[in-house]
Amino acid sequence: xxxxxLLVLTGVxxxxxxxxxxxxxxxxxxxxxxxxxxxxxxxxxxxYLQGKTLTLDQAIRxxxxxxxxxxxxxxxxxxxQGKTSEAFTVMNPTLGSALDFIRINDSVENxxxxxxxxxxxxxxxxxxxxxxxxxxxxxxxxxxxxxxxSGNIRTATQQAKLxxxxxxxxxxxxxxxxxxxxxxxxxxxxRAQALVRVAKEDLKDTQDRLKDAxxxxxxxxxxxxxxxxxxxxxxxxxxxVIVAKNRFQTNLGVLNLVIGIQVTTPLAVxxxxxxxxxxxxxxxxxxxxxxxxxxxxxxKEALSQRPEIKEAATSIEAAKxxxxxxxxxxxxxxxxxxxxxxxxxxxxxxxxVHTWAAQAxxxxxxxxxxxxxxxxxxxxxxxxxxxxxxxxxxDQVTLExxxxxxxxxxxxxxxxxxSASLTEAREAFKLAQVRYLAGVSARAGISPLLExxxxxxxxxxxxxxxxxxxxxxxxxxxxxxxxMGRYALKIx
Numbered sequence: 001x002x003x004x005x006l007l008v009l010t011g012v013x014x015x016x017x018x019x020x021x022x023x024x025x026x027x028x029x030x031x032x033x034x035x036x037x038x039x040x041x042x043x044x045x046x047x048y049l050q051g052k053t054l055t056l057d058q059a060i061r062x063x064x065x066x067x068x069x070x071x072x073x074x075x076x077x078x079x080x081q082g083k084t085s086e087a088f089t090v091m092n093p094t095l096g097s098a099l100d101f102i103r104i105n106d107s108v109e110n111x112x113x114x115x116x117x118x119x120x121x122x123x124x125x126x127x128x129x130x131x132x133x134x135x136x137x138x139x140x141x142x143x144x145x146x147x148x149x150s151g152n153i154r155t156a157t158q159q160a161k162l163x164x165x166x167x168x169x170x171x172x173x174x175x176x177x178x179x180x181x182x183x184x185x186x187x188x189x190x191r192a193q194a195l196v197r198v199a200k201e202d203l204k205d206t207q208d209r210l211k212d213a214x215x216x217x218x219x220x221x222x223x224x225x226x227x228x229x230x231x232x233x234x235x236x237x238x239x240x241v242i243v244a245k246n247r248f249q250t251n252l253g254v255l256n257l258v259i260g261i262q263v264t265t266p267l268a269v270x271x272x273x274x275x276x277x278x279x280x281x282x283x284x285x286x287x288x289x290x291x292x293x294x295x296x297x298x299x300k301e302a303l304s305q306r307p308e309i310k311e312a313a314t315s316i317e318a319a320k321x322x323x324x325x326x327x328x329x330x331x332x333x334x335x336x337x338x339x340x341x342x343x344x345x346x347x348x349x350x351x352x353v354h355t356w357a358a359q360a361x362x363x364x365x366x367x368x369x370x371x372x373x374x375x376x377x378x379x380x381x382x383x384x385x386x387x388x389x390x391x392x393x394x395d396q397v398t399l400e401x402x403x404x405x406x407x408x409x410x411x412x413x414x415x416x417x418x419s420a421s422l423t424e425a426r427e428a429f430k431l432a433q434v435r436y437l438a439g440v441s442a443r444a445g446i447s448p449l450l451e452x453x454x455x456x457x458x459x460x461x462x463x464x465x466x467x468x469x470x471x472x473x474x475x476x477x478x479x480x481x482x483x484m485g486r487y488a489l490k491i492x
Contacts, residue, residue, distance in 0.1 A: 397483065
């Protein structure tokens with residue numbers, strides 16, 4: 001009897017989220033896997049996958065270390081963190097020092113005439129006074145303290161912090177997208193792998209049938225038509241195997257690209273812990289425009305935790321700080337400074353070796369040529385743009401949740417239909433086998449081998465439909481989880 005290529009997978013779950021322990025954890029900080037210039041190969045992952053096939057959980061963990069998009073998002077976050085630190089340093093006091101050594105071409109000297117009798121200068125006493133030395137040494141120290149009386153610095157730091165938070169949410173958004181893409185690509189590989197098994201078993205059955213037809217033809221029991229039909233079926237089955245294998249290799253390359261390892265890396269994958277079976281069907285909506293309470297709950301969750309929604313809200317707050325900062329640019333400013341200068345070989349009649357000065361600078365902008373007004377206009381435009389992006393993000397998330405939800409429900413119904421069709425096709429194939437062995441057919445004038453061939457084709461199609469429906473359901477679930485922002489949570 002023909003073996004069914006589709007194995008029923010039970011007791012499995014989807015992606016393990018925070019708090020779920022796994023038997024074999026990959027490094028979370030990247031370690032030796034991440035490289036800025038080269039994607040890792042299988043040998044780079046050997047100590048983590050030695051002698052084992054790749055599970056979905058491992059594929060996700062590897063991708064969170066090696067994926068190119070996530071690496072870029074994390075690099076952008078580092079830049080944003082640096083800018084935030086720069087903004088905070090403006091509020092801190094500064095202390096600087098400088099050491100100068102100067103040599104000029106000549107010194108400058110003056111002679112002052114001095115006499116015991118001011119009325120008689122015939123016998124002056126000459127005294128040389130050096131106003132400037134050839135070599136000069138200067139040591140200076142300067143300290144400054146900005147006083148944020150108008151709140152400009154404080155607002156700028158708050159804006160930088162919000163912008164950093166937006167980049168952090170972008171990392172979450174990228175993580176959410178990557179996990180969804182890895183799961184989708186992984187399911188495509190599993191689907192192709194299952195279809196290869198279906199095609200190989202179909203080829204084996206057609207080869208057995210051809211062999212049997214040839215034996216019966218040699219015994220003068222059947223006509224040459226049965227042999228020719230068997231040869232045709234074998235050729236078609238061989239082509240199906242070739243196509244299935246090629247599709248598997250193509251999908252495997254896509255999976256490698258999504259994970260972030262070299263595309264040509266050979267991987268062995270397993271469906272263990274990856275595939276989920278459909279649960280109870282959701283309550284049917286009351287009308288075409290109402291998708292039901294379950295969809296409403298999913299949409300509510302998506303709008304509350306999707307990184308894109310949070311990022312848009314954070315961008316709006318940052319833009320508001322920008323408007324405040326633009327308005328405060330016309331307010332007065334205050335800066336305190338203190339400087340000290342040490343000149344050990346100062347010249348002149350009253351040389352000052354030690355000099356210090358304290359300064360309080362209070363500035364009031366009077367006319368800036370329209371700069372402040374232009375800044376306010378620019379900040380308001382940025383705010384309006386951020387508000388539009390938020391509205392767009394809400395609409396996009398709503399659409400994604402709706403489409404993914406409908407795809408899940410559609411795939412669930414298709415699995416039910418495909419399972420029923422597979423049961424019927426399997427029974428029809430068994431009956432056709434019995435009639436073929438008996439040398440009779442259900443309809444007069446129809447070759448038993450032709451009837452068996454048609455039954456086998458129908459069975460192969462039914463198995464393929466169930467495989468596709470099952471992995472469509474899992475892929476749709478992965479897209480729904482991404483649409484709800486569940487993959488934005490850190491893994492493990």
